[in-house]
Amino acid sequence: MSYEDDQSATYVGSFPKGFGYGPEEPELEGVPSRGDDKPRILLMGLRRSGKSSIQKVVFHKVSPNETLFLESTNKIIKDDISNSSFVQFQIWDIPGQIDFFDQTFDSEYIFGGCGALIFVIDAQDDYMEALSRLQQAVTRAHKINEAIKFEVFIHKVDGLSDDNKIETQRDILQRATDELADAGMDNVQLSFYLTSIYDHSIFEAFSKVVQKLIPQLPVLENLLDIIISNSKIEKAFLFDVVSKIYIATDSSPVDMQCYELCCDMIDVVIDMSCIYGIRDDGAFDNESGSFIKLNSGTVLFLREVNRHLALVCILREDGCENRGIIEYNFKCFRNAIQEVFVARNKQALGRNGIEGGDIGLSIGSGGGTTGDPRMDRVVKSVHSDDGDLRGLNGTTNGIGHGVMNGMMDRDNMD
């Protein structure tokens, strides 16, 4: 068994040249590349279950139909996904025929540095063999590395009716947990997802897998909660633009249609930028953004956070009467994200500056401080009794920022 890097997997298929997973954004300069110590995601499952297709569709913009004739993988393919600071990992595509008990399979090495193991089960096929392989893989991997997150993709569900999907998921979940219990591993948690490369389900599932590997997730979620509550936004996603996986969202539940709408918005903006953008490499720059009103009374708002990250929000038309406040709050949000990057970089460099953990703690504690003074400046848009829109300084911690308050106060402006 050879462990070669797949050179062909380092560019982004149909995306404009220069807008792939290129070098990290400038703010990461100086941070040593962590290479093999990046979180590793293993893609496992029987042959032809769809592992390579998933990887190609999600991270290399291959269209689902192009996967129809993919050749079977016969060696471990490593794919380095080094995008924004929050999206950095390796995906290892493990061939379906691999034997975990073979001496050439270095399970200590493979499972040892693994953050998540995705096991793909073909829901259109008989899955009994897949379930026994799943149990073998989980048992082996858990013995070596108890921290691994186990994610089961019940895949190719596009071929099943809605009732059949639910029934298949219930059956697989039941059997998989029973088998693990029989093997004395009932303490191991498996997460199940219904997926298909022919719709957004695979992106949604991958989003959730990747989020579990982002240590700053609670911080990001909190920042999103703050911006939505202060800007009359209904739902906000922080997207990795290239893959269209969302690396964080606010704490309200995710509705699949909203997610799809936001993905479509990214496509529209990228397409427009590529066609009419002034830069040769098209796509995103720090002025990228868009405000789209739909005839349903919904408004989509997209702003670039950095070269690979975008904030995409959904709001009601009456919630964007004062767009200035939203734009202003977005700037606070962008600065806050920037500070999270800085903290992360400092951590990566092992310096004793701001520590990412500290930020996470102070936000997560709900004690009122965001841990990030810039986010405390978020301006809250509220309707006063007389119907006026007023800008108030952030109520997240009660820390006053008189200047900002004065700037955004509608009465003062009048």
Ligand SMILES: Nc1nc2c(ncn2[C@@H]2O[C@H](COP(=O)(O)OP(=O)(O)OP(=O)(O)O)[C@@H](O)[C@H]2O)c(=O)[nH]1
């Ligand atoms: N209907 C349907 N077909 C899929 C889906 N995902 C993958 N396929 C098809 O499944 C077949 C096998 O996909 P691969 O990605 O090569 O499978 P693999 O698991 O990597 O296979 P090995 O390399 O042999 O381990 C291809 O013809 C894909 O087009 C899906 O979501 N729905």
